Amino acid sequence: VHGTVGTLMLLTLHLATSLVSDVLLMVAAVLSMAYLMQDYLLRHKKIGNARLKLPSIHVLDDIGLKVLTTAFVLMVVGIVAGSFLAMNHWGPRWYLDARQLWSVATCLLFAAVLIARLTVGWRGRKAAWVTLIGTTLVITGLLGLNYVTWTKHKDQGIVVSEGNT
């Protein structure tokens, strides 16, 4: 990427928010798994012999929602910042990038989850499963799309120069 200091800042923002968002999504996935496990144990009355001391259903759900919301906000910021970068540097067909499209799709999925949770109080097992599926998609995208040819998200050298290019 060749660009000005402004571009560099945009790039930094894009990378930082995306990275933190991905980490938080992994935390959300772990919390969802813990939720599903605790729910399973309670439902199947296998409480007594559980050596594992999991947090309560309420806590797992509550923290899970907060983590997911934060991750989502950062993800949106990352995507917007990335879009500006792409628009400036990748020419007229900037949006035709595998990773970019993938991110937007998963982002929409999380948007749907969060809207359902915040409006009608959708939660519980289904919410946990969808969160788990969503995060799995994101992580697959992160790892898998490097092997796809139609992405410009690789071999990106960064060259910063002052003034016009």
Place this chain on the structure above:
Amino acid sequence: MSVGPAQSLDFVCVGINHHRAPVDIRERVAFNDLDHALKSVLRYDHVQEAAILSTCNRVELYAHGDVLHTPHALESFLHEYHRLPRQTLTPHLYQFQGLEALKQLFRVTTSVDSLIVGEPQVLGQVKDAYTRAHEAGGVGPLLTRAFSQAFATAKRVRNETDIGRHAVTVSFAAVELAHKVFGDLKKLTCLLVGAGEMSELAAQHFAHKGAKINVVNRSLEQAHLLAQKYTGEAHSLSDLEVLLQKADVVLTSTAAPHFLVEPALMRRVMRARRHKPIFFVDIAVPRNVDPKISAIDSVYLYNIDDLSGVVAQNVKERLKEAQAAHAIIDEEIALFRARLNEQQVIPLILALKEKGALIAETELGKTLAQLGSGLSVEQQHQIELMARSIVNKLLHEPITELKAEAKDNPAEHLRLIELSKRLFGI
């Protein structure tokens, strides 16, 4: 300095408990006036120190006294104090001597010998027994050491094992499960539907944790009466749906012959409460809550058999943990024994050092007197140093060996003490 014969532990326990004696025997030996009893037992021969533990499951006497005569004295005391014919208790009584008596004290204090293994009350009862004995003047150095190590052992068992962690009553099991759903119980709303004995007991536990208790009953009057107890709201059964929307924990125990809570009702309720988790404890027989509702997301339902199952699992778990507790008890007994042995060897070591010092001083006196004033102060000082260091070097090996043997080879160390006394003429 004279050193008495080395002795083993003069500690004795005589008692009766729920394992060996039915309640109609136990109630006859229970003590009402502990102070009076302590003062009486301390008047017996061969009883130098004594403590009495008297609970509904056991009566045990712990005493400092020689292992040959004290058990008999304690047995006589039990019969005479309670005015029982001779030998009435004998088939039910057990006796422990020396380290075995100490082990019994540790077992009782750590609750591995309790009717409900791991129950926390017995530690308080033993502490109480010790305090009362102390007040009555029955406690000397041996009982102090024995009891304080028993308390330390109980603390270790509580910290290092899960012996008392899981609920072993149905009502406590309900509270424990609610913790797994909600975490903090302080801000919960608990709904008591009908009032059976067990659900009321559970409601009390929840109230104790700070939860708000609302009451629903077929008769509003009855509901009001109950609600007053917990300063909650009282409602009639027709308000059930609205109340379910607000409740977190629902305890049902009505005599209704049909289900009060069914899937259709519960789906409406869950929508209204925005799918917030709800926990049902159905203690009624026949059941008040349709088991099908547990298929609904965020609805958790436990009936009386489920709770009993949890309790049975927990009891098993406690018995497993009791094995770990036994290992800790054995460790602590070994520690006590090592300290005891060390203490037995200390008088001998002191005597050895004293004898050595005496010999050195005597010989120095003689030598310095003979050499007279021909020596400088510095030379006199050097001679004194030499005399003392010969004695110390000579004694160093035996003393180290005695200490090590006391710690590592308790079985042999009494013999070694006797032998050392003969060798060194003490």
